[in-house]
Amino acid sequence: KQEVTQIPAALSVPEGENLVLNCSFTDSAIYNLQWFRQDPGKGLTSLLLIQSSQREQTSGRLNASLDKSSGRSTLYIAASQPGDSATYLCAVHFEGGTSYGKLTFGQGTILTVHP
Amino acid sequence: EAQVTQNPRYLITVTGKKLTVTCSQNMNHEYMSWYRQDPGLGLRQIYYSMNVEVTDKGDVPEGYKVSRKEKRNFPLILESPSPNQTSLYFCASSLRASGNGIQYFGAGTRLSVL
Numbered sequence: 001k002q003e004v005t006q007i008p009a010a011l012s013v014p015e016g017e018n019l020v021l022n023c024s025f026t027d028s029a030i031y032n033l034q035w036f037r038q039d040p041g042k043g044l045t046s047l048l049l050i051q052s053s054q055r056e057q058t059s060g061r062l063n064a065s066l067d068k069s070s071g072r073s074t075l076y077i078a079a080s081q082p083g084d085s086a087t088y089l090c091a092v093h094f095e096g097g098t099s100y101g102k103l104t105f106g107q108g109t110i111l112t113v114h115p
Numbered sequence: 116e117a118q119v120t121q122n123p124r125y126l127i128t129v130t131g132k133k134l135t136v137t138c139s140q141n142m143n144h145e146y147m148s149w150y151r152q153d154p155g156l157g158l159r160q161i162y163y164s165m166n167v168e169v170t171d172k173g174d175v176p177e178g179y180k181v182s183r184k185e186k187r188n189f190p191l192i193l194e195s196p197s198p199n200q201t202s203l204y205f206c207a208s209s210l211r212a213s214g215n216g217i218q219y220f221g222a223g224t225r226l227s228v229l
Contacts, residue, residue, distance in 0.1 A: 031213075034217065034218065036220070041223075042222055042223070043119075043205060043220045043221050043222035043223045044205065044207075044220035045220075046217050046218070046219065046220075049216075049217045089158075091158075091218075099160055099163060099171070099172075099173050099174065100146075100163065100165060100171070100212040101146050101148060101163055101165075101209065101211075101212030101213075101218075102148070102160045102163065102173060102174075103158075103160075103207075103218060105157045105158040106157070107155075107157050108157070
């Protein structure tokens with residue numbers, strides 16, 4: 001079964017810390033992996049997309065890595081800010097399956113950055 | 116601005132009263148889909164559409180219908196809503212289903228069925 005797991009479920013850090021969010025997936029046959037941010041009462045904002053052939057992607061203070069063979073991805077957030085507080089979701093587009101284009105989501109990591 | 120727009124954002128209804136949640140995208144995307152998000156269950160796909168007039172079931176299609184008569188619109192229809200359909204719903208779109216592109220999500224529709 002194709003599954004995505006995120007650890008930790010929740011994380012609280014002081015402002016300015018660098019932090020890592022983890023995502024693992026059960027099948028290495030993937031098209032891509034996407035990290036999203038979800039704010040309360042709002043939709044999902046795409047942060048980074050890593051194609052299957054890529055090892056990492058960077059956007060500002062965010063860096064996402066992908067190790068397909070071990071079924072892992074990490075989202076690194078540098079110099080965290082209170083505005084980074086949100087739920088972070090990892091979603092994998094697996095190859096195969098009967099549902100085209102479907103993203104399989106992890107349960108998310110709730111991040112709180114306190115001043 | 117590239118957008119996926121859902122309406123309404125919030126909806127309270129009663130069991131059995133038909134409703135439609137609209138979804139529209141302005142990016143000329145071929146692929147669109149619907150998800151529901153529930154505590155402890157995460158996001159699950161309800162239906163998807165590869166292109167105009169091409170739709171298919173996702174993981175949890177029971178109690179829902181969709182149509183894709185125009186490329187930009189992909190409404191979600193609940194013919195006879197039940198309380199177990201109380202959830203947060205998201206519409207998403209991407210250029211194609213082939214897996215190369217970013218999927219964009221709408222702001223969500225919070226539905227309560229009493």
